[in-house]
Amino acid sequence: VGSLKELEELAGAQLELPDLHRPWVDKVVIRCPSCGGEMRRVPDVLDVWLDSGIAFFASLGYPKDRRKFEELYPVDFITEGHDQIAGWFYSLLRSGVIAFGHTPYRAVLMHGFALDEQGREMHKSLGNYVEPDQILRYEHGSRDVFRWFVLRNTMWEDLRFSWRGLSEVYSDLHVLWNVYYFATLYMSIDRFDPGAWPLHKLMDKLRPEDRWLLSRFTRFVREYTESFEKYHIHRAARLLRDFVVEDLSHWYIRLVRPRVWVEEEEESKLAAYATLHYVLFNLLPLMTPLLPFTAEKLYLGAFKDEDMPLSVNELAWPEPDPALENPQLEKEMEVVKGVVERALALRMKRGVKIRQPLPRLLVYTDDPAVASAVRKLAHVIRGQVNVKSVEVEPVSRVREVLKVRFKPVYQKLGPVFREKTGEVVRALESMQDLVYAEALERKGEVAVRIGEEAITVKREMVEVYLEWAEDFLGDRLDSSFIALDFRISEREMAEGLARDVLRRIQFMRKELNLPVDAYIAVKLYVPPEARVLLTPD
Incomplete structure (x- = not known):
């Protein structure tokens, strides 16, 4: 039965019903056209998912109004929680295939649920329920903060609120x-x-x-x-x-x-x-x-x-x-970022502030792409690391500032070489060139000569240490090396002190809440040794 009019025709009378649902519809009796018997409403109820499953056409007035349905079907997008895989998503799919031969939607976005930090469902009884206005009142909260927080979470996974x-x-x-x-x-x-x-x-x-x-x-x-x-x-x-x-x-x-x-x-x-x-x-x-x-x-x-x-x-x-x-420039900048990041870490390790200029940064590389990027963007490295010059050298020249030290692991060496262990250790101590360390990393072993005899030392038998020259500190950068020269001249010392003074002035301006374009007068009270450095030539 598709309408009240059709129901009245079947019942053979005009119906005065306040509502077409039970119990009023149960008063309607229809005569069977075959046997003449009475037909009444079937008391059983169809699965409620049938209603939600036909929403894609029932909400548009189909089949009575076909225009909107033909214009909008299939729908572009639906979204619901992951509990609807066997629920609404499936009921729509089933109804669409049965009625029209294909799925009634083009795209489905399945979202997760909001849980607490431990992954539990939120309930007032557990005390982990968060009211929306709590988020808005939070000192680090706002509507946009909450939106960005929620939307960063992988859409189809549950969100752990914290x-x-x-x-x-x-x-x-x-x-x-x-x-x-x-x-x-x-x-x-x-x-x-x-x-x-x-x-x-x-x-x-x-x-x-x-x-x-x-x-x-x-x-x-x-x-x-x-x-x-x-x-x-x-x-x-x-x-x-x-x-x-x-x-x-x-x-x-x-x-x-x-x-x-x-x-x-x-x-x-x-x-x-x-x-x-x-x-x-x-x-x-x-x-x-x-x-x-x-x-x-x-x-x-x-x-x-x-x-x-x-x-x-x-x-x-x-x-x-x-x-x-410019994909090539992006790759080159990534190389430079890596150099800058490693160089700043070396400064921190040495305890030298970024405001103190250093004479040079050395990049030892045999990679043409690395060498080209460093040369092309040397001004970026100079500015970010605060060095006077950036020099590119082949890896073979790193031995001028770097020595390799092999520390024996006696628990591994002793059982293998026994009485020759001492000779092997002395031979390892004499092998200070980087080439030996690279061979050990590449092959997992290195050849050591004891007199006329060549002995193979495995990787697990030694620990490798890089020992930099006294005024240098460096590190590996993939297949390359970088090193900072910490031999600071008097002029560079003066520049560092001047930068310290400027930083302190900027901090004081901020404390006084001065506009950026406000001019000020500055007086410096310094000890004699600093006066020499700060006095212009």
Whole structure:
């Protein structure tokens, strides 16, 4: 029976029913056309999943109204929890195949459930239930923080909620805010006009680090968009975090700070501003699905003028620009990042602050790609490691500053060589060239000569130590080596002291809450030995 009218025709009377459900429908009696007997409602109830399973056409008024159904079927997207695999997902599939011969949906996104930090279901009786307003009142919480936290979780896996995890996302959002604050602050001070200095007008003035960021952003846009198209929202959320925190804040902003501190309208500074404006403006519509409140706030406060759309949601989704892609430069910058990271670790190990200039960084490599990247981007290494020069040498020359020490493992050597153990140890002590260590790593053994006899020493029989020259400290970098020269001249010592003074002045300015463009007078009170270093020649 498909309608009240049909029911009345079958019953042979006009029905005055307040509702077509039980118990009123049970009063309706239909005569059997074959035997004349009475027919009443079957008391059994169909599985309730039948109702949900036909939602894809019943909600559109089908079969009475075919227009909407034919326009929208099959539906583009459905989503529910992973408990619906045998429930709604299957009931829809079953009904679609039976009624129309194929699945009624094009895509399914299956999400997990929110659990506590230990992986337990949340219940008030367990005391682990979290109210939404608790998150909003939390010192490191907000609507966007919670959205970013939830959306980073792999969509089809259960989410383990934790206040610590929320704080980590808050920290990332704070980094994003600081990136925009840094760029807009200095652009405002210098009255940078993006309309007068668009990116395309400064392409020939871009430095390698600018071109690197534009290439990274182009790749980010492509991967980020593909993640949304595949409903991999968690991957998009993580890509956004990595680009903002690692590429923008921890790398590019570090590289361009000295350029924006130049007072005059210098082309290099304009190129940095144009690069930042291009990336940060186009990033706004991209972040809107994940961080809508933050994106709107940044757009209205830092970018919108009277000729622009009212909301960030009206901005076009950026398309990746192939002309800005430079995969080779991205690879070279990864090499340089590795060199910088290892060199800074060596500084820390030696206890020498980054503000203290060092004479040189040596890169020993036989890899043409590494050598080319280091030479091409030497200015980046110099600035980030604070060294006067970067030199590239073949690996064979590392022996000038590096010796290898073999320490015997007597528990392994003794049982094998017995009375010859002492001679083997003395022979190992004389083998200080890197070539022996490399042979040991490559082959798992090294040949040792005892008189005329060649004896094989296995890898497990010795421990290998790298011993650097007195004023050097280095480390391996894959198949290459890097070393820092710590022989600091008096002039370099003076530069380091001057940087310490500048840092202290900057800290005091911050304590006094002075504007960035405020001029101050400074007096230094220093001991005689420091006066000599700080007095200009």
